Amino acid sequence: MTDIPVLDALQPSSPRRWRDALRRLSRALWFRRLVVLVVLAVAWEVAARWQDNPILLPSFLEAFSAFREASLNEGLLTAAAASLAVLIKGYVAAIAIATLIVSIAAANGFVRDALQTVAAMLNPLPAIALLPLALLWFGLGEVSLLFVLINAVVWPFALAALQGFESVPETHRLVGRNYGLKGPAYVRQILIPSALPALISGMRVGWAFAWRTLIAAELVFGVSSSSGGLGWFIFRARNELYTDRVFAGLATVILIGLLVEAVAFRGLESATVRRWGMLR
Incomplete structure (x- = not known):
């Protein structure tokens, strides 16, 4: 009986649950805004390093x-x-x-x-x-x-x-x-x-x-x-x-x-x- 949860986790339905969880997460407003902020921060860092002038554009x-x-x-x-x-x-x-x-x-x-x-x-x-x-x-x-x-x-x-x-x-x-x-x-x-x-x-x-x-x-x-x-x-x-x-x-x-x-x-x-x- 103690092995049943382990066996259930190995069933093909487990990846489906992960996909459903990721799909729900992608629909959350806070997650979308967080992704936008992260992308902007990365773009900012790349642009600043390419500019290489902290007075004009700090990283x-x-x-x-x-x-x-x-x-x-x-x-x-x-x-x-x-x-x-x-x-x-x-x-x-x-x-x-x-x-x-x-x-x-x-x-x-x-x-x-x-x-x-x-x-x-x-x-x-x-x-x-x-x-x-x-x-x-x-x-x-x-x-x-x-x-x-x-x-x-x-x-x-x-x-x-x-x-x-x-x-x-x-x-x-x-x-x-x-x-x-x-x-x-x-x-x-x-x-x-x-x-x-x-x-x-x-x-x-x-x-x-x-x-x-x-x-x-x-x-x-x-x-x-x-x-x-x-x-x-x-x-x-x-x-x-x-x-x-x-x-x-x-x-x-x-x-x-x-x-x-x-x-x-x-x-x-x-x-x-x-x-x-x-x-x-």
Whole structure:
């Protein structure tokens, strides 16, 4: 009886189980992304060794070593925390402002037309282009960063939310009216759940815009609340010709973006729209 497991392992079905396991692994999103990152790292290392100029292009191993050293001794993690603190403040404020405006626009045709007109004017305008005005109005500091961040997020999210509200099926609207829902209750219980895929898409686009805008703004002046952010870290490393630290800062920006996408937005989708069967 003790030999049966060994005999089962030697049966022809064992390779089939391995193939099935590998097939399931290849379908996993995290595994595909890991493969992409490994391929990019290898290509980076080969290109750097062929270039043979660490000032222009340090190798992946050199950049990884700089990332580790900067994280432990040169304040890279502190810079990342400072950037994220400002980003969260501006992002949350922008989502709240846009939600309020769109809620009013959904019930008022004039406000809806006004929102679409203003968004058509300001949405194509790069938020970083407003930085000189922000510096003039608010001075050098966190308030200027928040101003450009809010402008970067409000318009793309407002347009996505407005489109989502307008695409809510009429049957859902009738249900809300039959229950006597009006005003904020109608928006909260009918419009937002029905338009959730569009809202999450708008939040994702707004996050990307905010993250890029913040790093670009910090590259210009970068100091908020007496702490330099990631953009300022990259700028200082570039001025000192520490290209490996520049890549370490850029890698931190990319890793934070991947983490937010994988954990926050995909987790939100799994907990809501995918569970409700609204997305495959």
